[in-house]
Amino acid sequence: MAFKIGLLGLGTVGTATAEILLNPQKRHPLLQEIEIQRVGVRSPDKSRDVQLPPDIITTDLEAIVSDSSIDIVVELLGGLEPARSLILKAISHHKHVVTANKAVISRYGSEIFSAASQAGVYVLIEAAVGGGIPVIQPLKHSLSANRINRILGIVNGTTNYILTEMAAEGSDFADVLAEAQQLGYAEADPTADVDGFDAADKIVILAETAFGEQVELEDVHREGIGKVSALDIGYAERLGFAIKLLAIAQDSPATPDSLEVRVHPTLVPKDHPLASINGVNNAILVEGEPIGQVMFFGPGAGGGATASAVVSDIMNIAGILQTCGRTETPHPLLSTAPQQQCSVTPMEKLVTRFYARILCVDYPGVIGSLGTCFGRHDVSLESIVQIDFQNGLAEIVVVTHDVREGNFRSALDEIRNLDAINNVSIPSVLRVL
Amino acid sequence: MAFKIGLLGLGTVGTATAEILLNPQKRHPLLQEIEIQRVGVRSPDKSRDVQLPPDIITTDLEAIVSDSSIDIVVELLGGLEPARSLILKAISHHKHVVTANKAVISRYGSEIFSAASQAGVYVLIEAAVGGGIPVIQPLKHSLSANRINRILGIVNGTTNYILTEMAAEGSDFADVLAEAQQLGYAEADPTADVDGFDAADKIVILAETAFGEQVELEDVHREGIGKVSALDIGYAERLGFAIKLLAIAQDSPATPDSLEVRVHPTLVPKDHPLASINGVNNAILVEGEPIGQVMFFGPGAGGGATASAVVSDIMNIAGILQTCGRTETPHPLLSTAPQQQCSVTPMEKLVTRFYARILCVDYPGVIGSLGTCFGRHDVSLESIVQIDFQNGLAEIVVVTHDVREGNFRSALDEIRNLDAINNVSIPSVLRVL
Known part of the structure; x- marks a missing residue:
């Protein structure tokens, strides 16, 4: 049984994807069951780095996503439209979807995964983040037993x-x-x-x-x-x-x-x-x-690396189809359940360490004045160092302990207006992990 | 539908595994479908860090692997026997197996995977390498489109x-x-x-x-x-x-x-x-x-980290069972096909870079003698440096380009016996990546 792919886009990643699918030797045997059925491009006459039969290439992208012979639509067009509409249309025609499109998924992921869930199809997105690096699938499968606290x-x-x-x-x-x-x-x-x-x-x-x-x-x-x-x-x-x-x-x-x-x-x-x-x-x-x-x-970009992620998603879908065909129950680790909207903490409530670089007129006691001002705003300092002179001004670098961002910002506002310190500027404020 | 686990072993990893399974809140919902049915231990009266109903604990490990109510046997005993026999017996009773046992898999993997293939069950081994780090599953799934050249x-x-x-x-x-x-x-x-x-x-x-x-x-x-x-x-x-x-x-x-x-x-x-x-x-x-x-x-050991890998394997099996039940066709990315034995290159044919530290009596021209000798054996040097003196002897460090190991070893043998150089010893020979 062969699984039929409709490929949308033949740019760098599309070409590299086609190359893997056309050269399955010495790769996983499942690849021999996967076949490129149609390829949708904007300019059919453009010269390509990959040899495809001319009769499978078309400019009619809509025809691909509704083609009843196609099992999996692979969207590698990039950009918001027509990518989003084509993905949704493919889903409505009960096709599984693989996409590398971070722009569409970050904005319309919820709409797309809901539609997929209703239609009983998978939408896999490994290539949308980190190029070839396996991270979406490890999060969904290998780390699924964990309570995740943080991603950096x-x-x-x-x-x-x-x-x-x-x-x-x-x-x-x-x-x-x-x-x-x-x-x-x-x-x-x-x-x-x-x-x-x-x-x-x-x-x-x-x-x-x-x-x-x-x-x-x-x-x-x-x-x-x-x-x-x-x-x-x-x-x-x-x-x-x-x-x-x-x-x-x-x-x-x-x-x-x-x-x-x-x-x-x-x-x-x-x-x-x-x-x-x-x-x-x-x-x-x-x-x-x-x-x-x-x-x-690993490599966060590049045609070959990204194609590795795209093809692994195709193989994950082909694997489950080969094992159990179309089922009523979606695979719980492969599918994405509809999600509740989360509340995002406003930045002023963030608790983090800060680095700031402050320039001001030098005088004995300037570090004391700064330290006292930070103290008034509940900003605990790890270090405060006069590190250099720049055009006659003292250059002072401050590193804080964990502080509330709102407090740190109001301390900086006060410092900018302190009577005791002249010509203050704060060219850099950066957060510290 | 709940999936029933028979857990063999309640040491560090077994305890951490039970803890995850008993506390599914805020983890993947699939965990709520997984139930510890029986736990096999050596000393039933030992005090444990995890609360389990006493009636599910037994010392009869054989009874667990043949228990018809159990879907997945999780082997966390370690050591070769009885682990190997219990795994094989579980397979013969058509149970899927999850194991962290690197000793058994590295020696008897072929026997075990062949038996599993015949019985139509999965044997998953993420926890056997790298503790909690996802690597087996990424190799089988996320990187399956690649031709792998090297693992370091x-x-x-x-x-x-x-x-x-x-x-x-x-x-x-x-x-x-x-x-x-x-x-x-x-x-x-x-x-x-x-x-x-x-x-x-x-x-x-x-x-x-x-x-x-x-x-x-x-x-x-x-x-x-x-x-x-x-x-x-x-x-x-x-x-x-x-x-x-x-x-x-x-x-x-x-x-x-x-x-x-x-x-x-x-x-x-x-x-x-x-x-x-x-x-x-x-x-x-x-x-x-x-x-x-x-x-x-990531963490290559530790109860919690290793249990993360064990439970992810359990969930992968539960996921496929929930989606398609028992099928004739095993999932091609989850199963391990019987393998041909591979031929391993003998070390003398290896081509690699070398580092060697040589001690000998110092004299003008010693580096020349060494260099000439390496040359006779087709060993091309990247650097040769007299780096120090040790107890009156010259200490010379050599780094080669890529050379055939056999050639390098015969050059060292000759150096040990060179008439021109006295008191030669070669305390260190290391390969260079």
């Missing part, structure tokens, strides 16, 4: 490459970005990566998978890496930290029954497993009870 | 702790071992860990899972860490390497259709992901096409 991810290769190079070369953001664009590690318009939009999509998907609750993308606090300076990376290094763009989802100690979901540059202690994840690699660290900490590391 | 594992926490401490403190093996024994990280008889027996069991299981071929435990080349000195760790550090006990299984470039399967201390370049895996942690790095490199990191 380096889920964007472009920003991790930029931060790694800034640390290695002591270079500034703009220079490294330009270099990354030349090397093809960053897009001409780098906004989606650099400003954390891509990471926000991914942490929504990870949070929903790990915690089983629906997270609204607009509830995710998002800061990019554009304001991280070579200076801060250097000071962080001296204090024993690397700076990483982390995507975080965790139980909120401050507000029970809520989650913290956020993306921001973070000072990570050097002995933490995420601190040594360098270059374009991704890593996702999961904390749960009773497992403790596990981490998944 | 730090799979023994005790030896990784010892090597990490030796590097951090500059201490010698015997001192750190004694400390590890005091802290409970090493057994009173540390042989299984320190001499690489535990790692050998695990690499057999990983190799069989990844390459789909049967590997004989006695074919695994095995060296422990007892001969690694603080001196070598220090020199390796200066050359840019950490020393790790690696378990390696890989396609053999030297002998096609063979695998290299080996356990030995290895110099790992500092920028390699395995170099920064410290303490009792484990990590398994998988290389495949098209995925590239992925790594799985």
Whole structure:
């Protein structure tokens, strides 16, 4: 019995997916039961890196998702539309769906999984997060016995490459970005990566998978890496930290029954497993009870790696179909049950450590004035160090213990207006893991 | 419909497994369908950390594996017998089996999987390697589209702790071992860990899972860490390497259709992901096409972590039973097909880099004599450095390019007998990744 695939999109990932399916030798024997039935593309005459019979290629994507001979629709178009509509239409025609589309799943996951649940089909999304790294399936299967407390991810290769190079070369953001664009590690318009939009999509998907609750993308606090300076990376290094763009989802100690979901540059202690994840690699660290900490590391992008994840999802569906055909009961670890919307903790209630860099006119007692002001706002300091002079101003670096973010922000507001301190500016405020 | 578990063994992992099954709240809902039916123990009157109804506890292990009400037998006894016989008997009674028993699976995996295949049941073994780290299931499911080329594992926490401490403190093996024994990280008889027996069991299981071929435990080349000195760790550090006990299984470039399967201390370049895996942690790095490199990191031992893996295997079986009941066709990604025996490359044919530390009487031209001798045996050197003096002898450290192990060994034999060099000894020979 062969399982028939309708492939939507023949870009980098689509081509790599087709290549695996067309070359099953020395791979799992189940692959020999999987067949590409039709391929939907925008430009049928474009030259391709993969040999497909011309008669299976079409520009009529709608015809693929309603084709009664197709078992599994593989959506690799990217972007919101027509991807979302095609996925929903495939589901309504009782097709299983595999997609790498983080943008669609982070925004319309709930709608799509509800429809899939009603239609009795699977929608698998391993390739939407972390490229080839197995993380969605391990969360759903291997870690399913755990109560997950926290997920910390380096889920964007472009920003991790930029931060790694800034640390290695002591270079500034703009220079490294330009270099990354030349090397093809960053897009001409780098906004989606650099400003954390891509990471926000991914942490929504990870949070929903790990915690089983629906997270609204607009509830995710998002800061990019554009304001991280070579200076801060250097000071962080001296204090024993690397700076990483982390995507975080965790139980909120401050507000029970809520989650913290956020993306921001973070000072990570050097002995933490995420601190040594360098270059374009991704890593996702999961904390749960009773497992403790596990981490998944690998290539977060690239056609071949992402295709590995896509094809493994196809094989998971083919495996269950081969074993039991279409059943009334969906596989409880493969399907995604409809989820309740979760409440996301507002940032001012967050409890975390902070790093801040403060510039002001130097005078004897300035550190005392700052320390006293933090104390008034219940901000307990781990260290406060006058680290340098910049253009005649004292440069002071503060690292706090765990504090309520609202308190820390109001302390900073007061510092900006203290009579005792002149010419105050606070060029950097970063959270510390 | 509830799935009934027969639990064999109530030690650390058994207790932690029972605890998860008895406390399903806030875990995956499937856990509520799983019930502990009977528990087999050696000493029924021993006080336990887990509350179980006394009437389900028995010393009659045979009765559990033949109990017609039981769906899944969970073997957590450890050791070879009666574990192996009980697993086989459970299979003959058409029970699915979950086991954490690396010793049994590495020796009798082939017999057990053949019996399981004939009986139409699953035998799942996630907990046998890497404690709680998902690696068996990701290899079988998430990475199933790949052609796996190589597996590199730090799979023994005790030896990784010892090597990490030796590097951090500059201490010698015997001192750190004694400390590890005091802290409970090493057994009173540390042989299984320190001499690489535990790692050998695990690499057999990983190799069989990844390459789909049967590997004989006695074919695994095995060296422990007892001969690694603080001196070598220090020199390796200066050359840019950490020393790790690696378990390696890989396609053999030297002998096609063979695998290299080996356990030995290895110099790992500092920028390699395995170099920064410290303490009792484990990590398994998988290389495949098209995925590239992925790594799985986490706690390699401990009751709770290992129980997480045991229960996930139980849930995988319960999930497929809930979806399709007992079927004629086993799930192709969950079952293990009978395997052909693989040929393991003899060590003298291995092609690898080497590190050697040589002591001899110093004279002008000694490095030339050594270099010339290596050259005669086709051993190409990356560096040869007179690094120190020890008791009046020159201490010379050699790092080679990739060389055939047989050639390197015969060069060393010749060096030991060179007329030009006096008082030669070669206290350390280590492979380099």
